[in-house]
Amino acid sequence: MKEYWRWKEYNWHNPEINWKEAEIISCGIDVGSVSTQAVIMTDGKLFSYSSRRTGSDSPDSAQKAIDWALEDTGMGLNDIKYIVGTGYGRVNVSFATRTITEIACHARGANFMYGPSVRTILDMGGQDCKAIRCDHRGKVTNFLMNDKCAAGTGRGMEVFADLLAVSIEDVGEMSLNVEEEPEPVSSTCVVFAKSEAVGLLRQGWDKNKVLAAYCSAMAHRVFTLLERLGVERDFAITGGIAKNVGVVRRLEDELDLKALEPKLDTQIAGALGAALFAKVLYEKEMK
Amino acid sequence: MINITIDNERIKAEEGETILEVALKNKIYIPHLCYYEGLKPSGVCGLCYVEIEDFGVKKSCILMVREKMVIETETQKVLELRREKLSEILANHPHACLVCSQREGCDRISCSFEIPKNERCCFKFEWCELRFVSEYVGIRSDTPKYEFENLSMRKEKNFEFNQNLCIGCLRCLWVSSAPFKKISKRKRILVELLKDSSSLDFVRVCPTGALRGDVISLNPKVFLPPKKILELNSKNLKEIRDRSGVYTLLNEKKEIILISGTPNLKKSLESQMENPKASFFTFELCEMYTMRESELLQSFLQKHKRLPEGNDELEELF
Numbered sequence: 001m002k003e004y005w006r007w008k009e010y011n012w013h014n015p016e017i018n019w020k021e022a023e024i025i026s027c028g029i030d031v032g033s034v035s036t037q038a039v040i041m042t043d044g045k046l047f048s049y050s051s052r053r054t055g056s057d058s059p060d061s062a063q064k065a066i067d068w069a070l071e072d073t074g075m076g077l078n079d080i081k082y083i084v085g086t087g088y089g090r091v092n093v094s095f096a097t098r099t100i101t102e103i104a105c106h107a108r109g110a111n112f113m114y115g116p117s118v119r120t121i122l123d124m125g126g127q128d129c130k131a132i133r134c135d136h137r138g139k140v141t142n143f144l145m146n147d148k149c150a151a152g153t154g155r156g157m158e159v160f161a162d163l164l165a166v167s168i169e170d171v172g173e174m175s176l177n178v179e180e181e182p183e184p185v186s187s188t189c190v191v192f193a194k195s196e197a198v199g200l201l202r203q204g205w206d207k208n209k210v211l212a213a214y215c216s217a218m219a220h221r222v223f224t225l226l227e228r229l230g231v232e233r234d235f236a237i238t239g240g241i242a243k244n245v246g247v248v249r250r251l252e253d254e255l256d257l258k259a260l261e262p263k264l265d266t267q268i269a270g271a272l273g274a275a276l277f278a279k280v281l282y283e284k285e286m287k
Numbered sequence: 288m289i290n291i292t293i294d295n296e297r298i299k300a301e302e303g304e305t306i307l308e309v310a311l312k313n314k315i316y317i318p319h320l321c322y323y324e325g326l327k328p329s330g331v332c333g334l335c336y337v338e339i340e341d342f343g344v345k346k347s348c349i350l351m352v353r354e355k356m357v358i359e360t361e362t363q364k365v366l367e368l369r370r371e372k373l374s375e376i377l378a379n380h381p382h383a384c385l386v387c388s389q390r391e392g393c394d395r396i397s398c399s400f401e402i403p404k405n406e407r408c409c410f411k412f413e414w415c416e417l418r419f420v421s422e423y424v425g426i427r428s429d430t431p432k433y434e435f436e437n438l439s440m441r442k443e444k445n446f447e448f449n450q451n452l453c454i455g456c457l458r459c460l461w462v463s464s465a466p467f468k469k470i471s472k473r474k475r476i477l478v479e480l481l482k483d484s485s486s487l488d489f490v491r492v493c494p495t496g497a498l499r500g501d502v503i504s505l506n507p508k509v510f511l512p513p514k515k516i517l518e519l520n521s522k523n524l525k526e527i528r529d530r531s532g533v534y535t536l537l538n539e540k541k542e543i544i545l546i547s548g549t550p551n552l553k554k555s556l557e558s559q560m561e562n563p564k565a566s567f568f569t570f571e572l573c574e575m576y577t578m579r580e581s582e583l584l585q586s587f588l589q590k591h592k593r594l595p596e597g598n599d600e601l602e603e604l605f
Contacts, residue, residue, distance in 0.1 A: 088577045091550050103581060104601055128578075137605040142588055145581060146394055189399060224396040280604045 005158035006053075007168045007240070011068045012265075013040075013048030019075050022047075024282055027069075027080045028274025029062050030102060031089030034126025034154055035240065038065035039271035040073075040080065044279055048073055049268050054126075058092035066095075082282035084274040100277055102270050103132060103143050109273030110236050111138025114260045119232040122222060122251075122259075123269070124241030126154040129222050131229040138273070144229045152188035152221040154240045159190050160214055163197060164207045175211035175246030182209050184217035193217070211246065219250035226255065235259050242266035291356040306347035306358060307335050311510050317360050318369060318424050320376070320417065320494050321456040322348040324508055329457045333372035334424060338362040366425075373424045376417075376454050378431040380495065384408035385421055386430075405435035409452055409496035413589050414505040416494035417454065423512030446490045446500040453497035459489035516541060516567045519560060523568075527553045530572050533579045534559075536597065537567040545597025546587060548573075548580030564597075 019025060022042035030037045032054060039049045050068035054061045062085070066077065077095065085093030086105040093099070102123075110121045111134065121132040129152070133142040146152075161168040182205070185193050193214060200210050218241075237259045241247055243266060252258055264272070289300045293315050300309040305328060310317050320332040328348040337347045340357040344364055359365070377385070383402045384390050395407055412418065438450035463486075490500035494509070505511075516537065517523045532552045536545040536559060544564055549555040552570055559565050573579040587595060 088575075090577060100601065101577075101581065101584075103584075139601070139605050140594075142592075143585065144394055145585060146397070151397070151399055187401065188397065189401070192401075221397050225394055228394060228396060277601070277604050284603070 002165075003162065004165050004167050005162040007158075009050075009052045009068075011048070011050035011071060013069075013073050014046065017042055017045065017047050019047060019073065019079070024082075024279055025075070025080045026275050026278035026282060027066065027083045028105065028271040028276070028278055029065060029083065029085050029087075029090075029093045029096065030105065030268075030270035030274060031058055031062050031065075031085065031087040031092055032102075032126050032270070033088055033128075034158075035267065036061040036065045036087070036089075037268045037271040038062075038069040039268050039275045040069050040075070041272075041275045041279060044276070046264070046272070048075075049265070049271065051265070051267050054089065058089040059094055062089070062093040062095075082278040082285075084278040084281065086270050086274040097278070098281060100274060103130060104140055105270045105273030105277065106130070106238055107132050107134040107140045107273065108138040108276050109269035109271070110134075110238050111136075112272055112276055113238070113262065113264045113266075113269055114234065114236045117234045118236045118260065120226070120229075120235045122226060122235070122237045122239075124153065124222065124237060124239040124247075126240065129153060129225060131222070131225045133229060133232065142229060144225055146221070146225055151190060151193075152218040156188065156190045156193070156218070157214075157241065157244065159194060160197065160211070163194055164201075164210060166207060166211065169243075171211055172215070172244035172246035172248070174208045175215040176249060177208045178212045181216065182213045184220055185213045186217075188214075188217045188221050215244070215246035216250045219247050219254060222247075223251055223254045231255060231257065233257065236262070238266045238269035240267050289352050289354050289356075291352050291354075291358060293358045294360055300352045302352075304352055306337060306339075306345075306350050306352055306356075309352055310337075310347065310358075310360065315360060316423075316510065316513050317347055318420050318512060319348060319510075320420055320454065321458065323458045323462070323492050324510075326458060326461040326492075329461070332376065332454070332456055334369050334420065336365050336368050336372075338365050344368060369424045370427050373421060374427045374430040377421065377426065378433065380417070380452065380454055381406050381408055381433050381435075382421070382426065382430065383433070384412060385418055386426055403435070405437075405451070406433055409449075410499070411496035413586055415496065416505070416509055416511070419511050420494070446487060446498060449497050449499070451497075452495045454495055456494060458492040458494070459498060462492050463489040516569055519556070519565050519568050521560070524553065524556055524560070527556060527570065529553045531574060531576050532570055532572040533576050533583060534568055534570040535583070536562065536565040537569070538564050539566040541567055543587065543595045545595050546580060546583045547597075548576035548578075550576070 019042050026041050028039045036054045037051045040047045048069045050065050052065050083096045085096030085099045086102045090099040106123045110118050116136045123130045129146045131144045134140050161171055185196050197210050298313050317335050319335040321329045330346050330349045335347045336344050338344050338359045383406045441448045487500045490498040491506050529551050531550045533548045538544050
């Protein structure tokens with residue numbers, strides 16, 4: 001049976017960089033509740049990254065992520081000077097030199113990814129959402145999280161994709177393909193929304209419409225979070241849901257503000273920030 | 288001078304002082320909501336009960352001290368009575384968030400338990416006196432469910448009054464010395480009496496979110512329940528087990544300087560013994576300690592508009 005929720009795991013490296021010439025190789029590993037990313041940087045430039053699902057064994061997930069980021073690069077774990085672990089499972093990165101909270105790392109990563117004009121970041125992760133305010137250096141000035149519930153997060157989207165037998169990558173596009181915007185589902189709670197969706201399908205709604213109703217409920221949920229924190233321009237979204245245009249467009253409409261176009265994979269923001277911190281930490285240690 | 292004993296401690300008191308006043312002055316906390324320093328006691332909340340030899344269980348905000356009184360502030364009888372009284376108060380005040388397992392770090396905008404908005408806690412949640420006192424006294428699991436009654440809400444020029452949140456403690460009336468004409472059936476206050484008041488003091492003394500004005504932080508004159516703050520020394524650390532959780536470090540002025548989640552509280556706290564700034568600590572056991580750490584940091588940020596200094600060390604990394 002096809003598992004529609006299964007998003008593709010991936011890795012990438014920049015073949016144009018000769019890492020052997022690099023002075024400082026730093027690495028960040030973001031062990032989230034749903035996915036784990038590893039980012040390797042050479043002298044502050046993005047060299048390689050990987051993204052995988054976090055298994056039931058977090059220490060193992062961290063190891064696998066870094067192995068995959070190193071794959072085909074010729075680089076070994078020993079070549080890396082400093083590793084920073086982040087994410088809710090950060091203490092499970094046994095080979096990390098230090099850990100830093102994911103909030104700090106996301107802000108730093110977004111600053112690198114979108115430039116110094118970013119002031120508000122929405123991190124839409126696997127099981128929670130965080131609205132973060134930061135200064136021009138990417139340093140956190142304030143933040144708000146949702147409660148512990150997975151409603152309206154990446155994991156909720158996975159459940160929906162599976163229920164409707166739609167590949168998770170297609171959810172966003174499909175949800176925009178509706179003649180008229182339906183009422184949002186009344187609850188973003190994964191369990192309630194699931195039964196509501198079944199009801200709607202039975203009433204004859206097509207998949208696109210049901211997805212639209214869910215995406216818009218999700219957008220509204222994070223909108224309230226952002227509204228409470230206060231949105232200052234520029235605004236950027238990180239995390240897996242940033243790839244879901246259905247949620248992003250609807251959120252932009254509600255905010256009446258465009259999110260910055262990502263130049264890099266939005267899911268690696270946390271690990272990227274961690275790798276940037278790792279570089280500075282190494283430099284400080286060498287002094 | 289009058290000599291009394293409170294919780295086995297010998298204390299000197301002035302004639303004409305109430306037991307509650309003497310206790311608070313001597314850093315012995317007795318929970319209370321209607322009492323406020325300098326105001327007439329009204330005795331309506333019923334949380335300040337104490338047990339006195341030969342007198343029985345009495346309200347400490349009303350009873351004056353007498354020579355050789357022997358007072359106990361935390362007997363089983365007293366604790367139960369306080370909980371009963373609190374339960375009566377909360378039956379008429381929204382309290383769903385107070386007993387919610389996810390209350391810390393919740394945005395209270397969207398509720399995973401689908402609690403109707405009117406039954407959730409208000410804007411004051413992070414610094415609510417009623418909440419702190421409730422947590423101290425303990426909320427009975429059989430506390431009746433709060434029913435929203437849609438009582439009056441008024442918006443004046445410089446303050447708002449939401450009668451739904453009023454617990455009828457009367458502090459606002461005492462402080463404004465407004466003419467005491469109208470108190471509705473359930474001792475809820477009609478703020479019409481107050482709208483001419485030029486000072487907003489009556490707003491500042493409100494222990495709930497019923498009165499909302501210019502203040503956005505806790506009134507420093509309010510006596511808050513003590514937290515279990517422990518001195519950071521090897522004797523206290525012996526009691527800590529090798530468990531995961533979140534600890535808070537405090538400096539000698541008992542200001543929070545670090546909030547940190549750890550897989551091993553004992554080890555982390557032991558390593559903090561070398562921290563010259565750390566004098567005290569608090570801790571809680573928690574499996575999801577990284578998340579809990581973020582929640583506590585969030586609460587701190589909302590309250591103080593900055594991070595604890597120990598959590599702000601990243602500054603040097605920019």
